[in-house]
Amino acid sequence: MFKTRQLLGKYRIERKLADGGFASVFQAFDTIEGIHVALKVPHAGHVTDKTLSDFRREVRLLSRLEHPNILSLKDASFIDGHFVIVYPLGERTLSDRLRSRMSIANILDLTDQMLDAAAYAHSEKIIHCDIKPENMLLFPGHTLKLTDFGIAKIAQKTVRGAGTGTIGYMAPEQAMGKPSFRSDVFSLGLIVYRMISGVWPEYPYDWPGPGISRVRKRVTPEFVDFLKRSTDPRPRARYRDAIHMQNVFRRVRGGVFKKNQTKFTPGKTSMRARAA
Incomplete structure:
Protein backbone atom coordinates (compact mmCIF):
# COMPACT_ATOMS: atom_id res chain seq x y z
CA MET A 1 0.00 0.00 0.00
CA LEU A 89 4.49 1.63 18.91
CA GLY A 90 5.33 -1.43 21.01
CA GLU A 91 8.63 -3.31 21.04
CA ARG A 92 7.13 -6.63 19.93
CA THR A 93 4.08 -8.83 20.31
CA LEU A 94 3.56 -11.56 22.89
CA SER A 95 3.60 -13.96 19.92
CA ASP A 96 7.18 -12.84 19.18
CA ARG A 97 8.11 -13.29 22.85
CA LEU A 98 6.74 -16.83 22.89
CA ARG A 99 9.51 -17.93 20.53
CA SER A 100 11.85 -18.12 23.51
CA ARG A 101 11.46 -19.66 26.97
CA MET A 102 10.04 -17.57 29.81
CA SER A 103 10.55 -17.90 33.54
CA ILE A 104 7.54 -18.58 35.74
CA ALA A 105 7.99 -15.10 37.24
CA ASN A 106 7.57 -13.48 33.81
CA ILE A 107 4.64 -15.74 32.94
CA LEU A 108 2.79 -14.84 36.12
CA ASP A 109 3.46 -11.15 35.57
CA LEU A 110 2.22 -11.17 31.96
CA THR A 111 -0.80 -13.25 32.95
CA ASP A 112 -1.73 -10.74 35.64
CA GLN A 113 -1.50 -7.89 33.12
CA MET A 114 -3.57 -9.57 30.40
CA LEU A 115 -6.23 -10.59 32.92
CA ASP A 116 -6.29 -7.05 34.31
CA ALA A 117 -6.94 -5.69 30.80
CA ALA A 118 -9.65 -8.25 30.01
CA ALA A 119 -11.31 -7.85 33.42
CA TYR A 120 -11.52 -4.09 32.88
CA ALA A 121 -13.05 -4.58 29.41
CA HIS A 122 -15.57 -7.03 30.84
CA SER A 123 -16.44 -4.57 33.60
CA GLU A 124 -17.29 -2.15 30.77
CA LYS A 125 -19.54 -4.85 29.21
CA ILE A 126 -17.14 -5.37 26.28
CA ILE A 127 -16.26 -8.81 24.94
CA HIS A 128 -13.00 -8.68 22.97
CA CYS A 129 -13.69 -11.76 20.76
CA ASP A 130 -10.15 -11.98 19.35
CA ILE A 131 -7.77 -12.41 22.26
CA LYS A 132 -4.50 -13.89 20.98
CA PRO A 133 -0.73 -13.32 21.44
CA GLU A 134 -0.58 -11.19 18.27
CA ASN A 135 -3.04 -8.75 19.87
CA MET A 136 -0.89 -8.27 22.97
CA LEU A 137 1.95 -5.75 22.61
CA LEU A 138 4.98 -5.53 24.87
CA PHE A 139 6.44 -2.15 25.83
CA PRO A 140 9.52 -1.12 27.83
CA GLY A 141 9.35 -2.09 31.47
CA HIS A 142 7.84 -5.49 30.65
CA THR A 143 4.43 -3.85 30.17
CA LEU A 144 1.74 -5.70 28.22
CA LYS A 145 -1.08 -3.91 26.41
CA LEU A 146 -4.13 -5.58 24.86
CA THR A 147 -5.13 -4.19 21.47
CA ASP A 148 -7.40 -4.69 18.44
CA PHE A 149 -10.95 -4.34 19.70
CA GLY A 150 -12.10 -4.14 16.09
CA ILE A 151 -14.53 -7.05 16.39
CA ALA A 152 -15.36 -6.65 20.05
CA LYS A 153 -18.97 -7.07 21.03
CA ILE A 154 -20.97 -4.92 23.41
CA ALA A 155 -22.55 -7.44 25.75
CA GLN A 156 -26.33 -7.34 25.91
CA LYS A 157 -28.89 -9.82 27.17
CA THR A 158 -28.39 -11.80 23.97
CA VAL A 159 -25.07 -11.57 22.12
CA ARG A 160 -25.11 -12.75 18.54
CA GLY A 161 -21.92 -13.08 16.53
CA ALA A 162 -20.96 -14.67 13.24
CA GLY A 163 -18.09 -16.87 14.30
CA THR A 164 -15.71 -13.89 14.30
CA GLY A 165 -12.28 -14.34 15.79
CA THR A 166 -9.11 -16.28 14.96
CA ILE A 167 -9.24 -20.05 14.51
CA GLY A 168 -6.98 -21.78 17.02
CA TYR A 169 -7.61 -19.19 19.72
CA MET A 170 -11.39 -19.24 19.60
CA ALA A 171 -13.74 -20.91 22.07
CA PRO A 172 -15.96 -23.62 20.51
CA GLU A 173 -19.19 -21.68 21.12
CA GLN A 174 -17.71 -18.53 19.59
CA ALA A 175 -16.98 -20.45 16.39
CA MET A 176 -20.71 -21.19 16.34
CA GLY A 177 -21.53 -17.49 16.51
CA LYS A 178 -22.34 -17.36 20.23
CA PRO A 179 -19.54 -15.36 21.92
CA SER A 180 -19.71 -14.43 25.58
CA PHE A 181 -17.42 -13.29 28.37
CA ARG A 182 -16.61 -16.97 28.87
CA SER A 183 -15.24 -17.07 25.31
CA ASP A 184 -12.58 -14.51 26.23
CA VAL A 185 -11.80 -16.60 29.34
CA PHE A 186 -11.16 -19.61 27.11
CA SER A 187 -8.74 -17.67 24.88
CA LEU A 188 -6.89 -16.27 27.89
CA GLY A 189 -6.60 -19.75 29.39
CA LEU A 190 -5.11 -21.13 26.17
CA ILE A 191 -2.48 -18.39 26.11
CA VAL A 192 -1.45 -19.00 29.74
CA TYR A 193 -1.31 -22.75 29.06
CA ARG A 194 0.90 -22.08 26.03
CA MET A 195 3.28 -19.88 28.02
CA ILE A 196 3.77 -22.55 30.66
CA SER A 197 3.79 -25.70 28.51
CA GLY A 198 5.52 -24.37 25.40
CA VAL A 199 2.83 -26.12 23.34
CA TRP A 200 -0.31 -24.68 21.76
CA PRO A 201 -3.42 -26.88 22.35
CA GLU A 202 -5.21 -27.61 19.09
CA TYR A 203 -8.86 -28.20 18.27
CA PRO A 204 -10.72 -30.37 19.26
CA TYR A 205 -9.81 -29.22 22.76
CA ASP A 206 -9.61 -31.86 25.46
CA TRP A 207 -8.00 -32.20 28.85
CA PRO A 208 -5.22 -32.86 29.51
CA GLY A 209 -3.64 -30.93 26.64
CA PRO A 210 -0.23 -31.49 25.03
CA GLY A 211 2.68 -30.62 27.28
CA ILE A 212 0.71 -31.29 30.47
CA SER A 213 3.68 -33.04 32.13
CA ARG A 214 5.72 -29.83 31.80
CA VAL A 215 2.82 -27.81 33.19
CA ARG A 216 2.57 -30.05 36.25
CA LYS A 217 6.31 -29.72 36.88
CA ARG A 218 6.23 -25.92 36.75
CA VAL A 219 3.03 -25.07 38.65
CA THR A 220 1.00 -26.27 41.61
CA PRO A 221 -2.03 -28.60 41.39
CA GLU A 222 -4.23 -25.59 42.24
CA PHE A 223 -2.88 -23.73 39.23
CA VAL A 224 -3.39 -26.76 37.00
CA ASP A 225 -7.04 -26.78 38.11
CA PHE A 226 -7.22 -23.06 37.29
CA LEU A 227 -6.00 -23.79 33.74
CA LYS A 228 -8.34 -26.74 33.35
CA ARG A 229 -11.41 -24.71 34.28
CA SER A 230 -10.34 -21.76 32.11
CA THR A 231 -10.03 -23.94 28.99
CA ASP A 232 -13.00 -26.22 29.49
CA PRO A 233 -14.78 -26.61 26.10
CA ARG A 234 -18.12 -26.27 27.93
CA PRO A 235 -18.83 -22.56 28.48
CA ARG A 236 -20.76 -23.00 31.73
CA ALA A 237 -17.89 -24.98 33.26
CA ARG A 238 -15.52 -21.98 32.86
CA TYR A 239 -15.13 -18.84 34.93
CA ARG A 240 -18.04 -16.53 34.18
CA ASP A 241 -15.79 -13.67 33.03
CA ALA A 242 -12.22 -12.34 33.24
CA ILE A 243 -13.01 -10.67 36.57
CA HIS A 244 -13.83 -14.05 38.13
CA MET A 245 -10.81 -15.60 36.39
CA GLN A 246 -8.48 -12.90 37.67
CA ASN A 247 -9.70 -13.30 41.26
CA VAL A 248 -8.92 -17.02 41.18
CA PHE A 249 -5.55 -16.45 39.48
CA ARG A 250 -4.45 -14.01 42.17
CA ARG A 251 -5.42 -16.53 44.81
CA VAL A 252 -3.40 -19.42 43.34
CA ARG A 253 -0.37 -17.65 41.82
CA GLY A 254 1.41 -17.23 45.16
CA GLY A 255 1.85 -20.98 45.52
CA VAL A 256 3.34 -21.18 42.02
CA PHE A 257 5.87 -18.48 42.82
CA LYS A 258 6.93 -20.19 46.03
CA LYS A 259 7.24 -23.50 44.20
CA ASN A 260 9.63 -22.00 41.66
CA GLN A 261 11.51 -19.29 43.55
CA THR A 262 14.49 -21.54 44.28
CA LYS A 263 14.90 -22.17 40.54
CA PHE A 264 15.40 -18.53 39.59
CA THR A 265 18.92 -17.45 38.65
CA PRO A 266 20.16 -14.24 40.34
CA GLY A 267 20.26 -11.37 37.89
CA LYS A 268 17.35 -12.62 35.79
CA THR A 269 14.19 -10.59 35.44
CA SER A 270 12.12 -11.03 38.57
CA MET A 271 8.44 -10.64 39.05
CA ARG A 272 7.44 -6.99 39.31
CA ALA A 273 5.66 -5.91 42.44
CA ARG A 274 2.03 -5.62 41.44
CA ALA A 275 -0.94 -4.95 43.64
CA ALA A 276 -3.00 -8.05 44.27
Whole structure:
Protein backbone atom coordinates (compact mmCIF):
# COMPACT_ATOMS: atom_id res chain seq x y z
CA MET A 1 0.00 0.00 0.00
CA PHE A 2 2.82 2.43 0.90
CA LYS A 3 6.51 2.63 0.07
CA THR A 4 9.31 3.03 2.58
CA ARG A 5 9.94 6.71 3.41
CA GLN A 6 6.65 7.72 1.80
CA LEU A 7 4.91 10.54 3.64
CA LEU A 8 1.34 10.11 4.81
CA GLY A 9 0.48 13.49 6.24
CA LYS A 10 3.08 14.07 8.96
CA TYR A 11 3.95 10.36 9.17
CA ARG A 12 6.91 8.88 7.28
CA ILE A 13 6.38 5.18 6.54
CA GLU A 14 9.26 2.97 7.72
CA ARG A 15 8.05 -0.60 7.30
CA LYS A 16 4.99 -2.87 7.32
CA LEU A 17 4.43 -4.63 10.64
CA ALA A 18 1.42 -6.83 9.93
CA ASP A 19 -1.44 -7.61 7.57
CA GLY A 20 -4.95 -8.28 8.85
CA GLY A 21 -8.21 -9.19 7.20
CA PHE A 22 -9.26 -5.59 6.73
CA ALA A 23 -6.18 -3.52 7.44
CA SER A 24 -2.39 -3.31 7.41
CA VAL A 25 -0.25 -1.99 10.24
CA PHE A 26 2.84 0.11 9.55
CA GLN A 27 5.66 1.47 11.63
CA ALA A 28 6.03 5.18 10.94
CA PHE A 29 7.87 8.23 12.21
CA ASP A 30 5.89 11.25 13.35
CA THR A 31 7.90 14.08 11.80
CA ILE A 32 6.24 16.67 14.06
CA GLU A 33 6.43 14.97 17.48
CA GLY A 34 9.65 13.13 16.63
CA ILE A 35 8.42 9.71 17.79
CA HIS A 36 7.76 6.31 16.23
CA VAL A 37 4.14 5.18 15.99
CA ALA A 38 2.00 2.38 14.54
CA LEU A 39 -0.50 3.20 11.78
CA LYS A 40 -3.51 0.98 11.11
CA VAL A 41 -4.89 1.55 7.59
CA PRO A 42 -7.80 -0.36 5.96
CA HIS A 43 -7.00 -2.15 2.70
CA ALA A 44 -8.10 -0.13 -0.32
CA GLY A 45 -10.28 -2.98 -1.61
CA HIS A 46 -12.16 -3.14 1.69
CA VAL A 47 -12.86 0.54 2.15
CA THR A 48 -16.64 0.53 2.14
CA ASP A 49 -19.22 2.39 4.15
CA LYS A 50 -19.53 -0.66 6.44
CA THR A 51 -15.76 -1.04 6.88
CA LEU A 52 -15.35 2.62 7.75
CA SER A 53 -18.27 2.31 10.12
CA ASP A 54 -16.52 -0.62 11.83
CA PHE A 55 -13.31 1.36 12.22
CA ARG A 56 -15.14 4.37 13.55
CA ARG A 57 -16.80 2.05 16.04
CA GLU A 58 -13.38 0.74 17.11
CA VAL A 59 -12.16 4.29 17.67
CA ARG A 60 -15.19 5.19 19.76
CA LEU A 61 -14.83 1.96 21.70
CA LEU A 62 -11.17 2.64 22.49
CA SER A 63 -11.96 6.17 23.58
CA ARG A 64 -14.06 4.65 26.39
CA LEU A 65 -11.27 2.43 27.67
CA GLU A 66 -8.64 3.98 29.92
CA HIS A 67 -6.42 1.30 31.41
CA PRO A 68 -2.62 0.86 31.63
CA ASN A 69 -2.85 -2.58 29.97
CA ILE A 70 -5.05 -1.54 27.05
CA LEU A 71 -3.40 0.16 24.08
CA SER A 72 -4.38 3.81 23.92
CA LEU A 73 -5.35 5.69 20.78
CA LYS A 74 -3.26 8.65 19.62
CA ASP A 75 -5.32 9.78 16.63
CA ALA A 76 -7.89 8.71 14.07
CA SER A 77 -8.54 10.73 10.92
CA PHE A 78 -8.58 10.78 7.14
CA ILE A 79 -5.10 11.49 5.72
CA ASP A 80 -4.60 11.84 1.97
CA GLY A 81 -7.81 9.94 1.37
CA HIS A 82 -6.94 7.08 3.77
CA PHE A 83 -8.64 6.40 7.10
CA VAL A 84 -5.73 6.10 9.55
CA ILE A 85 -5.73 5.02 13.21
CA VAL A 86 -2.55 5.91 15.11
CA TYR A 87 -1.28 3.98 18.14
CA PRO A 88 1.86 4.00 20.31
CA LEU A 89 4.49 1.63 18.91
CA GLY A 90 5.33 -1.43 21.01
CA GLU A 91 8.63 -3.31 21.04
CA ARG A 92 7.13 -6.63 19.93
CA THR A 93 4.08 -8.83 20.31
CA LEU A 94 3.56 -11.56 22.89
CA SER A 95 3.60 -13.96 19.92
CA ASP A 96 7.18 -12.84 19.18
CA ARG A 97 8.11 -13.29 22.85
CA LEU A 98 6.74 -16.83 22.89
CA ARG A 99 9.51 -17.93 20.53
CA SER A 100 11.85 -18.12 23.51
CA ARG A 101 11.46 -19.66 26.97
CA MET A 102 10.04 -17.57 29.81
CA SER A 103 10.55 -17.90 33.54
CA ILE A 104 7.54 -18.58 35.74
CA ALA A 105 7.99 -15.10 37.24
CA ASN A 106 7.57 -13.48 33.81
CA ILE A 107 4.64 -15.74 32.94
CA LEU A 108 2.79 -14.84 36.12
CA ASP A 109 3.46 -11.15 35.57
CA LEU A 110 2.22 -11.17 31.96
CA THR A 111 -0.80 -13.25 32.95
CA ASP A 112 -1.73 -10.74 35.64
CA GLN A 113 -1.50 -7.89 33.12
CA MET A 114 -3.57 -9.57 30.40
CA LEU A 115 -6.23 -10.59 32.92
CA ASP A 116 -6.29 -7.05 34.31
CA ALA A 117 -6.94 -5.69 30.80
CA ALA A 118 -9.65 -8.25 30.01
CA ALA A 119 -11.31 -7.85 33.42
CA TYR A 120 -11.52 -4.09 32.88
CA ALA A 121 -13.05 -4.58 29.41
CA HIS A 122 -15.57 -7.03 30.84
CA SER A 123 -16.44 -4.57 33.60
CA GLU A 124 -17.29 -2.15 30.77
CA LYS A 125 -19.54 -4.85 29.21
CA ILE A 126 -17.14 -5.37 26.28
CA ILE A 127 -16.26 -8.81 24.94
CA HIS A 128 -13.00 -8.68 22.97
CA CYS A 129 -13.69 -11.76 20.76
CA ASP A 130 -10.15 -11.98 19.35
CA ILE A 131 -7.77 -12.41 22.26
CA LYS A 132 -4.50 -13.89 20.98
CA PRO A 133 -0.73 -13.32 21.44
CA GLU A 134 -0.58 -11.19 18.27
CA ASN A 135 -3.04 -8.75 19.87
CA MET A 136 -0.89 -8.27 22.97
CA LEU A 137 1.95 -5.75 22.61
CA LEU A 138 4.98 -5.53 24.87
CA PHE A 139 6.44 -2.15 25.83
CA PRO A 140 9.52 -1.12 27.83
CA GLY A 141 9.35 -2.09 31.47
CA HIS A 142 7.84 -5.49 30.65
CA THR A 143 4.43 -3.85 30.17
CA LEU A 144 1.74 -5.70 28.22
CA LYS A 145 -1.08 -3.91 26.41
CA LEU A 146 -4.13 -5.58 24.86
CA THR A 147 -5.13 -4.19 21.47
CA ASP A 148 -7.40 -4.69 18.44
CA PHE A 149 -10.95 -4.34 19.70
CA GLY A 150 -12.10 -4.14 16.09
CA ILE A 151 -14.53 -7.05 16.39
CA ALA A 152 -15.36 -6.65 20.05
CA LYS A 153 -18.97 -7.07 21.03
CA ILE A 154 -20.97 -4.92 23.41
CA ALA A 155 -22.55 -7.44 25.75
CA GLN A 156 -26.33 -7.34 25.91
CA LYS A 157 -28.89 -9.82 27.17
CA THR A 158 -28.39 -11.80 23.97
CA VAL A 159 -25.07 -11.57 22.12
CA ARG A 160 -25.11 -12.75 18.54
CA GLY A 161 -21.92 -13.08 16.53
CA ALA A 162 -20.96 -14.67 13.24
CA GLY A 163 -18.09 -16.87 14.30
CA THR A 164 -15.71 -13.89 14.30
CA GLY A 165 -12.28 -14.34 15.79
CA THR A 166 -9.11 -16.28 14.96
CA ILE A 167 -9.24 -20.05 14.51
CA GLY A 168 -6.98 -21.78 17.02
CA TYR A 169 -7.61 -19.19 19.72
CA MET A 170 -11.39 -19.24 19.60
CA ALA A 171 -13.74 -20.91 22.07
CA PRO A 172 -15.96 -23.62 20.51
CA GLU A 173 -19.19 -21.68 21.12
CA GLN A 174 -17.71 -18.53 19.59
CA ALA A 175 -16.98 -20.45 16.39
CA MET A 176 -20.71 -21.19 16.34
CA GLY A 177 -21.53 -17.49 16.51
CA LYS A 178 -22.34 -17.36 20.23
CA PRO A 179 -19.54 -15.36 21.92
CA SER A 180 -19.71 -14.43 25.58
CA PHE A 181 -17.42 -13.29 28.37
CA ARG A 182 -16.61 -16.97 28.87
CA SER A 183 -15.24 -17.07 25.31
CA ASP A 184 -12.58 -14.51 26.23
CA VAL A 185 -11.80 -16.60 29.34
CA PHE A 186 -11.16 -19.61 27.11
CA SER A 187 -8.74 -17.67 24.88
CA LEU A 188 -6.89 -16.27 27.89
CA GLY A 189 -6.60 -19.75 29.39
CA LEU A 190 -5.11 -21.13 26.17
CA ILE A 191 -2.48 -18.39 26.11
CA VAL A 192 -1.45 -19.00 29.74
CA TYR A 193 -1.31 -22.75 29.06
CA ARG A 194 0.90 -22.08 26.03
CA MET A 195 3.28 -19.88 28.02
CA ILE A 196 3.77 -22.55 30.66
CA SER A 197 3.79 -25.70 28.51
CA GLY A 198 5.52 -24.37 25.40
CA VAL A 199 2.83 -26.12 23.34
CA TRP A 200 -0.31 -24.68 21.76
CA PRO A 201 -3.42 -26.88 22.35
CA GLU A 202 -5.21 -27.61 19.09
CA TYR A 203 -8.86 -28.20 18.27
CA PRO A 204 -10.72 -30.37 19.26
CA TYR A 205 -9.81 -29.22 22.76
CA ASP A 206 -9.61 -31.86 25.46
CA TRP A 207 -8.00 -32.20 28.85
CA PRO A 208 -5.22 -32.86 29.51
CA GLY A 209 -3.64 -30.93 26.64
CA PRO A 210 -0.23 -31.49 25.03
CA GLY A 211 2.68 -30.62 27.28
CA ILE A 212 0.71 -31.29 30.47
CA SER A 213 3.68 -33.04 32.13
CA ARG A 214 5.72 -29.83 31.80
CA VAL A 215 2.82 -27.81 33.19
CA ARG A 216 2.57 -30.05 36.25
CA LYS A 217 6.31 -29.72 36.88
CA ARG A 218 6.23 -25.92 36.75
CA VAL A 219 3.03 -25.07 38.65
CA THR A 220 1.00 -26.27 41.61
CA PRO A 221 -2.03 -28.60 41.39
CA GLU A 222 -4.23 -25.59 42.24
CA PHE A 223 -2.88 -23.73 39.23
CA VAL A 224 -3.39 -26.76 37.00
CA ASP A 225 -7.04 -26.78 38.11
CA PHE A 226 -7.22 -23.06 37.29
CA LEU A 227 -6.00 -23.79 33.74
CA LYS A 228 -8.34 -26.74 33.35
CA ARG A 229 -11.41 -24.71 34.28
CA SER A 230 -10.34 -21.76 32.11
CA THR A 231 -10.03 -23.94 28.99
CA ASP A 232 -13.00 -26.22 29.49
CA PRO A 233 -14.78 -26.61 26.10
CA ARG A 234 -18.12 -26.27 27.93
CA PRO A 235 -18.83 -22.56 28.48
CA ARG A 236 -20.76 -23.00 31.73
CA ALA A 237 -17.89 -24.98 33.26
CA ARG A 238 -15.52 -21.98 32.86
CA TYR A 239 -15.13 -18.84 34.93
CA ARG A 240 -18.04 -16.53 34.18
CA ASP A 241 -15.79 -13.67 33.03
CA ALA A 242 -12.22 -12.34 33.24
CA ILE A 243 -13.01 -10.67 36.57
CA HIS A 244 -13.83 -14.05 38.13
CA MET A 245 -10.81 -15.60 36.39
CA GLN A 246 -8.48 -12.90 37.67
CA ASN A 247 -9.70 -13.30 41.26
CA VAL A 248 -8.92 -17.02 41.18
CA PHE A 249 -5.55 -16.45 39.48
CA ARG A 250 -4.45 -14.01 42.17
CA ARG A 251 -5.42 -16.53 44.81
CA VAL A 252 -3.40 -19.42 43.34
CA ARG A 253 -0.37 -17.65 41.82
CA GLY A 254 1.41 -17.23 45.16
CA GLY A 255 1.85 -20.98 45.52
CA VAL A 256 3.34 -21.18 42.02
CA PHE A 257 5.87 -18.48 42.82
CA LYS A 258 6.93 -20.19 46.03
CA LYS A 259 7.24 -23.50 44.20
CA ASN A 260 9.63 -22.00 41.66
CA GLN A 261 11.51 -19.29 43.55
CA THR A 262 14.49 -21.54 44.28
CA LYS A 263 14.90 -22.17 40.54
CA PHE A 264 15.40 -18.53 39.59
CA THR A 265 18.92 -17.45 38.65
CA PRO A 266 20.16 -14.24 40.34
CA GLY A 267 20.26 -11.37 37.89
CA LYS A 268 17.35 -12.62 35.79
CA THR A 269 14.19 -10.59 35.44
CA SER A 270 12.12 -11.03 38.57
CA MET A 271 8.44 -10.64 39.05
CA ARG A 272 7.44 -6.99 39.31
CA ALA A 273 5.66 -5.91 42.44
CA ARG A 274 2.03 -5.62 41.44
CA ALA A 275 -0.94 -4.95 43.64
CA ALA A 276 -3.00 -8.05 44.27
